[in-house]
Amino acid sequence: QVQLQQSGAELVKPGSSVKISCKASGYTFTSYDMHWIKQQPGNGLEWIGWIYPGNGNTKYNQKFNGKATLTADKSSSTAYMQLSSLTSEDSAVYFCARLRTGWEGYYFDYWGQGVMVTVSS
């Protein structure tokens, strides 16, 4: 069965960076886009961007250009997101989600459990 297992919670200092992971299993990792979504406490969901592990292509929501960097390691079927120059506004839960694509369209069919990132001195 498809599973997306994310890394554990992070407590990081303002101005630093953090790299969180999303390990995929149960499907061909290189055949599906992996997306990342932000959810601030009590708030809705915000799309960050995607990576296609098959060739490393990425696309970002303009809002997260320079903030998020997406990478993927095919050998371990793991996607990564690095967040840089962290501020309190980056404190949130971050989800990875697989994009199912078909001729009719595309949508998120599987989600990781989320990683809580807390930015605090």
Place this chain on the structure above:
Amino acid sequence: DTVLTQSPALAVSPGERVTISCRASESVSTLMHWYQQKPGQQPKLLIYLASHLESGVPARFSGSGSGTDFTLTIDPVEADDTATYYCQQSWNDPFTFGSGTKLEIK
């Protein structure tokens, strides 16, 4: 960006029918999807492409709409349906989500 507007909260009794609406600021064709999120959990796909029921999701859930107006219907509602429901569009770049409708079962 495409703004998706949802009513913030609803409260219904078990056995009732509930409709949750989502209005898009511009057409998204039928590339609208619905997710259920319970506290402390990840979102779960319920309906994709406006009206297609995801495998394993009870037939009590259904979706309809196209263009700018969409609805998620739960009939009949059960106590376990307490959650926040989000719509999400994948027609326009960037993908966007509604702010969520919190459903309370009385």
